Amino acid sequence: MSVLHRTLDELVAYPPHEPRSASTVYRKTHHHLVYELDAPCWICAVRHSQGGAMETHHAHFEWASQNGLDLSKVTKDWPALTDRKKLAEWVDSESNMLVLCAVHHRGQHTGIHSISYPAWLLQRYEGEEFTFIEQPAPVAKVALFAPDKGKQAA
Numbered sequence: 001m002s003v004l005h006r007t008l009d010e011l012v013a014y015p016p017h018e019p020r021s022a023s024t025v026y027r028k029t030h031h032h033l034v035y036e037l038d039a040p041c042w043i044c045a046v047r048h049s050q051g052g053a054m055e056t057h058h059a060h061f062e063w064a065s066q067n068g069l070d071l072s073k074v075t076k077d078w079p080a081l082t083d084r085k086k087l088a089e090w091v092d093s094e095s096n097m098l099v100l101c102a103v104h105h106r107g108q109h110t111g112i113h114s115i116s117y118p119a120w121l122l123q124r125y126e127g128e129e130f131t132f133i134e135q136p137a138p139v140a141k142v143a144l145f146a147p148d149k150g151k152q153a154a
């Protein structure tokens with residue numbers, strides 16, 4: 001076995017935006033995915049009904065990034081997003097949302113906001129006999145089983 005020790009050093013600038021508050025679209029999206037569909041974490045498959053602390057992650061664009069996006073580039077990949085209003089609604093919709101448990105969303109060594117994408121993705125496909133991320137789970141920081149308070153994505 002070989003181990004790659006990578007240090008992630010990242011500075012991300014976000015354009016000016018209004019203070020984040022959960023939009024009506026976001027609240028509806030989160031409720032539908034987590035409570036009505038009981039959708040599993042995309043990585044580990046735990047569900048709200050099993051006690052998972054479920055969160056919803058903005059998969060393509062974070063909410064705070066939208067004012068910095070070039071709409072013509074966005075429209076090439078999502079032709080229906082032809083203006084800023086449509087983009088803003090889409091950002092909080094199910095099309096831009098991934099259901100994750102707290103560990104795979106914000107966990108220090110396991111969350112999509114914390115580690116590189118290649119390492120994070122391996123967790124979805126790892127075999128029973130192997131663990132790609134051997135660092136101890138940061139239980140004190142992000143509990144896998146906790147009351148769901150409708151946590152929001154960044």
Ligand SMILES: [Zn+2]
Nearest residue numbers: 041044101104
């Ligand atoms: Zn998970």
